[in-house]
Amino acid sequence: MKQHQFQPSLPPPPNTVGIVGWMRKNLFSSPLNGITTVLLAYFAFQLIWSVLDWGVFNASWIGTTRDDCTSTGACWVFISVRWEQFMYGFYPTEELWRPRLFYGTLAILVALMAYEKTPKRSWIFIFFGSAYPILMAGLLEGSMFGLPSVDTHQWGGLLVTLILAIIGIVLSLPIGVVLALGRRSKMPIISKLSVFYIEVWRGVPLITVLFMASVMLPLFFSGGVQTDKLVRALIGVTMFYSAYMAEVVRGGLQAIPKGQYEAADSLGLGYWQKMRLVVLPQALKITIPSIVNNFLSLFKDTSLVLIIGMYDVLGIGQSANTDPNWLGYSTESYVFVGLVFWVFCFGISRYSIYLENKLNTGHKR
Structure with missing residues (x-):
């Protein structure tokens, strides 16, 4: 009796796999979707081409005065002339x-x-x-x-922006962790003090905090004690964002199953050992997106120090726009400042995604 032989499997049709298959499934799955995709692609191309034509192809790059800006595009000569101020104030x-x-x-x-x-x-x-x-x-x-x-x-410039952001980030996270633990403490005094601190600072705008740090904080020091304006701004930003960080960490602590606390207690671990070795690593891992969101907000809010007379990178841009020799080039200034903030924020965001994927081992099957 002749034995049946199975034929080898045929490959899938070329138009269902790869980039062609993805486009047929996601962009051209129906006539309406196809028309919408073509229209959006047309408008996107027009917008991108206009931006590139203004900012790259038809821009002025080399020179030292506004007379060197002879094209109809962007005048990046303005940025190059003011480069040191943007970087160092x-x-x-x-x-x-x-x-x-x-x-x-x-x-x-x-x-x-x-x-x-x-x-x-x-x-x-x-x-x-x-x-x-x-x-x-x-x-x-x-x-x-x-x-x-x-x-x-x-x-000034990027120097002040980075100093405020780095010090604020480095200090606000540990202070926020302590405040979160204090709010969940079984000691009434510590819990009430932590709640009072968090609610007071979360209920006040950052602009008000900066004004208080700049104007009112020196009144609490003894006579003759001078406090630097940058230090006062650092104190205000750190105290403000530590309250927000505390609530983020508290959310992570409440998300940890009760069994984790009981397992740590069964091992005979003390309170601080339990928090350091068992609870906090898990809580911080699941709150990475919220923590990074606070970091990004802090980095961008450093531009508010302009209202107390400090010139960060945005403040330098605004002061440069008032130069009579360079009037009319504010667009280039704001585009450059926005690009600076985007580069740093995008880098922080991508690294946080990398950390999430790396630490997501507990949810894989």
């Missing part, structure tokens, strides 16, 4: 090596901390959160290394 020209050293070391440390296989990575984190800010503050201000003193009112 009004920092003395002969001392620009100091903020440049800060930028360089910051980029190196961030790259080392982001790379998983960096040797002694935990020590780099500790150094970045403890000694590094003190060393850089001494370098930029000049009080620690015998360098010429540069007052913080001369700082």
Whole structure:
């Protein structure tokens, strides 16, 4: 008896797989979807082409005065002439090596901390959160290394934006964790104080906080004690966002199943051991999106320090727009500032997605 032989499986039709298959399924699945896709693609192409024509193909890139802006597109000469102000504010020209050293070391440390296989990575984190800010503050201000003193009112641009954002992020997270634990504490005094702190700071706009830090905070110090305006802004931003961070962390703590607490208690772990080894790692992992969202809001809200007389990168752009020699180029200024904020925020967002995917092992089957 002749045995039946199965024929080999045929490959799927070419128009159902790959990019063609994806387009047929998602973009041209019906006549209405096809027409909508074509119209949207046409308008998107027109918009993208107009932006590229204005900002790249028909733009002026080289020059030193507005007379060099001879094209009908963007005048990026304005940005190149004001480049040092956008980066360093009004920092003395002969001392620009100091903020440049800060930028360089910051980029190196961030790259080392982001790379998983960096040797002694935990020590780099500790150094970045403890000694590094003190060393850089001494370098930029000049009080620690015998360098010429540069007052913080001369700082500005991206330098002020990064300092406010980094210090605010580094301090607000641990303070927020402590406040979240305090709010869930069984000790009435600690719990009530934590609730009072969180609700007060969450109920006040950040602009008001900055005004209070700039105007009212010096009144609480003894006579003759002078507080730097940048330090006051840092205190205000940190206290404000630590309250928001506390609520984010508290949400993560409440999401942890009760069995995790009971399992830690059954192992004989103390309160701080239980929080450090069992509860907080899980709570922080599931709140990464919310924590990063707060970080992004903090980074963008640094532009509000303009109202207390500090010139961050947006403030420098607005002051440059009032220069009589460069009137009419505010669009280039705002586009550049927006691009700076987008680059940093997009980088933070993408790294947070990477962390989520890496730490999502507990939900895989």
